[in-house]
Amino acid sequence: MTQKSWMYSVFEAVQYEMQQDPAMTWIFELTPPVASNPGLPVINLETEFGRKRVVNTGIDENWMVSAVLGAGLAGSKAATYIPYQGALMPFQVIQNVAGKLRHKTGGIAELPVVWVIEMTGQTPGFGQQHSCYEEDSYYMHIPGVRTVIPSTPYDAKGLMHAALRSSDPVVYLYPAGLRTLTEEVPDEPYEVPLDKAAIRQEGSDLTIVSSGAGMPGVLDAVETLTGEGMSVEVIDLRILKEMDTETIVNSVAKTKRLLTVDQSYYTLAPGAEVVARAAENVEGARFKRVAFPDAPPPASPEMFTWMRLSAEGIAGAARDLV
Amino acid sequence: MTQKSWMYSVFEAVQYEMQQDPAMTWIFELTPPVASNPGLPVINLETEFGRKRVVNTGIDENWMVSAVLGAGLAGSKAATYIPYQGALMPFQVIQNVAGKLRHKTGGIAELPVVWVIEMTGQTPGFGQQHSCYEEDSYYMHIPGVRTVIPSTPYDAKGLMHAALRSSDPVVYLYPAGLRTLTEEVPDEPYEVPLDKAAIRQEGSDLTIVSSGAGMPGVLDAVETLTGEGMSVEVIDLRILKEMDTETIVNSVAKTKRLLTVDQSYYTLAPGAEVVARAAENVEGARFKRVAFPDAPPPASPEMFTWMRLSAEGIAGAARDLV
Amino acid sequence: MTHDLESSRRARDADAPSSESRRGFLKLAALTGAMVSTTGTRALADGDIGFFAKDLSDEKLTGMYRTILRIRWHERTQADEMLTNPDYRGYNHFYAGQEAVATGVCAALRNGGPFDQIDMVYSSHRPSGHAIAKGVDIPKMVAEMDFRSTGMNGGYGAGMHISDPTVGFIGADGMIGPAPVIASGSAFSFRARGSDQVAVVFAGDGNYAAPHFHSTLNNSKLLDLPLIYVCENNLYHQYAHYSYSCPHKDIAEAAAAYGIPTEIVDGQDVVQVYNAAKEAVDRARAGGGPTFIEAKTYRDYNHWGAPGAKAGELGAFGYDPLAITSFRPEREVRAWMQRDPVDIARKILIDWGVLDDAGATTIEEEVKAEIAAAFEWGLSQPLCTPEDGLKHVFATGTVPARQFG
């Protein structure tokens, strides 16, 4: 076990799977398939596997995603890395082709494909268009596609292995803000299951549910709240589709208080679904949602840092609820 | 006042606005801008306004939507009719350009544009890909775009007038299944506001919230339920963005029972947002959602008619809840 | 259930040995050469229709004729079902008139064998001709199109979504735009894994205007992908002539601009189509990259279903009521129907001495019987079980019902 960055952990999984399967391909555009980590060899997929299998293409994210789909249909494991700027360019082909393919063929089509789709780090100054934190909702509504959103290097690696080994298409949301997050990550391959939320902390007063780049702020807030004597149960969704209802409902049944935390816009953020499932299944609970307002993210750092998630905002909402 | 079809009512509004504004344009692909109605003159935008203003284009819905956006930015009122097959082709430009334009320019950009986007009628046999009932959720999550979904000919006309007169971009969802629905519709122009839900019936035992092509089934179910002595309040959302929270919360505060009904897939259907808003604001209520399962719509009529909304399914869920 | 796909599959196998002597080509050219032209680098002598087909076995040539007939009679039978049988629920975007295109192309492909060696075909909303030419099981396709649980795809997909990867028929796609791009992805994977397979996409003239057209050709050229783009230019997209969406007279010009070899062929003549496809396939297998084939053709029916058609008769007439900007004149339909791909193929085979008139008629009768049996079998199959709609969303498991709250 070594301390590894999120980025390195992801590429370690990809490298391993490409070594195992000589047909597997990787398509990229502006994010080089390169990762380095102190004390470990540099990973460079392009030089290791050559330019027939690892291709640097033009600015056409729809082609990238569609090509990977076609490779999968032809029996080759395939993946691509879509930078956040192009996060929704390939939406239609995922929504109306890929997600429906297995079903429309009566179970015949196999789709061993992974689309890594970046979500921007919440960098002040980037402004409206370079701020795709919102895509989680769009991809989560699609049936037939497993949409995952890791929040730790450990999960990032394990979910990448699981995704690449699955014959279902996987949208692997990559929160760019977590790229340099570091933790102990095993060197050998392992899988994190594609259908289980993670309980990051157990508690009895309140359930907080978040995912992806929302998690660090939640954990900070929870540290404060715990210091104040509140017993918080923290759930990291990890999987948006199929969402792990059981873990959520069991927790809310216990705490009777649910706070959801989303970087996405309030309306129909993943938290809406979490609240709705809990509300359908648990009586007499109380609910609250913290999210980005229903406004595009402004460029001005003053406006933006006030509008995005903060540990204080989360903690304040938690106090209100309990 | 004359009995008019949904389709005729919509084109009556478009025709009027094009007569008022000689710069206004209409772009179509396979849906001719033609409507007829017993006792009324045929409307044919192409012959009336000529092929410079009314254009029949190739199969490129992204161009259609983008062109309308560009026309709007250049100061021309503009609209297009996107058939359901292309419902998500122009998604990115609406999500990442149009919805953010006013905000990113600090309020300067004016966008007097309307994108009519069809949702399929729930015709058995069409199957997965020709079944875009799901788009309401995708468009509803976008800030900066007013997304409306009329369910009656009266609203269809009034919302079209309001949409064409608004300087905000409007996604006007057109449930194709309602095309031939008929009611009394005034001949003169009028507006239905872009921010108000409609209470279709008042009641005290239960609130049912639905929209668009979900409404006829709800009204049928409510007739049965009323016959059984249940007092149902029926809300037609009409506007998905900005959703009229007040009407929903007031109703649920009264009835303490909320049933949402969506043609869209269960996960993150508009009903998720309705439930979440009510759950945040009303304590001690009970909630239930009826929706299409998280599966693509199969072609087989046996499978499909069992999976889609039905008045019996809705009535059954209502009885369970009360 | 009587249908014999084996023999025709063998006949369609492009890799079968071909030892026959050359045949009287110039004679044929006089019959069919009118529309021949190319934009590729290879210039054909005036009146010359190419050469590959001359070396095919009688069995293979007869198989092509049989395939054309199968497509035709499948459609005529289905159209009659739609027009006369109130219990029939299937539908189709009919391919009649265009049969020689699918047949000629697929005859140049590898249609059987292990999945990692077979050539792959991507089809459109107008798929039944491509499917039959690629070798799918017709009775199962008939069952699928009428939503039967034993259909090719369990009744889940029907008309616009039929698929059978075991013969390399990746399948129909109801959307205009995505299929060619996805097909280029299959071609990408062939090249990456060092396979000599080729990917073929059939797309209409309407697909030209889709933004995906550019992506497909650009990336195929840049990466030298073994992709064959077969543009079936039947002059119309849904309700408008292609000149409303394309500034080129020949759509192939657009492909040539990328530096991609192109061929324009008479899509009514299966031999011409085969020759062009064979050359494209050979080039692609040898690592020479993509080819764009434009087949000039026409559909006998209207865009969708059988409006304007009469039971027992081929073709649909009268203006399509929804086509407001640009009509499909009845005279145009009748003129094109004079150049029927069935008749042309039959004449060629008789002219070449592959068949005589009686032999051709026998094949036609056999095919009619085969198709009749396919419908008899298909339409007697069980309907689907409602709850099964919750299956096959993912590889495993069933999603919950949500329609009852």
Added chain:
Amino acid sequence: MTHDLESSRRARDADAPSSESRRGFLKLAALTGAMVSTTGTRALADGDIGFFAKDLSDEKLTGMYRTILRIRWHERTQADEMLTNPDYRGYNHFYAGQEAVATGVCAALRNGGPFDQIDMVYSSHRPSGHAIAKGVDIPKMVAEMDFRSTGMNGGYGAGMHISDPTVGFIGADGMIGPAPVIASGSAFSFRARGSDQVAVVFAGDGNYAAPHFHSTLNNSKLLDLPLIYVCENNLYHQYAHYSYSCPHKDIAEAAAAYGIPTEIVDGQDVVQVYNAAKEAVDRARAGGGPTFIEAKTYRDYNHWGAPGAKAGELGAFGYDPLAITSFRPEREVRAWMQRDPVDIARKILIDWGVLDDAGATTIEEEVKAEIAAAFEWGLSQPLCTPEDGLKHVFATGTVPARQFG
């Protein structure tokens, strides 16, 4: 705050009377003609650089020189801020090296007057040169780029989203793909309402691969739209040479395939760019449809911000650390910087007798002072009010805060 946009706006006005006599063109051609070529129908005599610019007033020509300098010094000042001022938060995708393109094109446009008569420019992620050339208020742009509440867009948009429709600068767009298609929509509306306005889009070589490229050119040609597509081919997209995404040597070939008139110009030479733009504008105003101009050019800085640059010096050197497949060699940067658009413009004006050396230097000093003042003003402006982020989502009202639960 001292900045005088009025005079330069007047100078840039393409409709201003032009009465000057012709000037010594052949001499100039020897200086700048090396890279000239065209794919359009108009063939230029060898060594001839076109003719429109000869008839411009001294004031207009001087205005173009001033514009180039404004763009240059705005960027050098901003780069220095980024490199030396830890409080400076703005950023940019620098345009230095490409100034002649924006300047030459916008000099041929109508940049003032009522909104329904002005020509409209769509820009990219690399917008500050286009913005200045179109005539935006530079101090307000400086304020915007540093997120100030009195900035051009209230601090909401900053670097990648600047916009000022009052001068027809519809604005920057951070995405690769959409802008050209949207620009074609403005052109569509001009034609529909019978206006003689033109729409111009500036897009990089990277934009070629986007599927939108096809949509833009295809529809512009089909509908004869008054659109001028200015492709700034600076050889690289973010971290790869354009040959990784485009099979053409000249991207203009791709446009010519649609039947669109094309011009390839030396993007370092403002006069060549102006001439091509003038011809395109005249054609578009007269109803002759679109033109595609490919300007061969180069950027002095790396893709984004100022890595590899030194304060007080022009350009950035050293390999971009993220560019793994395809490098931008330092020698290439240095070679292109020899053909500096500022120097070329200055030489032309002196050669033509429009300016003498002292006059040129005076203008440069004036511009430096103007830009210094713009930064002084811009960076002393108030910051934004956090709550204002909830405004301007719609034309009226404020959306609710949701970040506190």
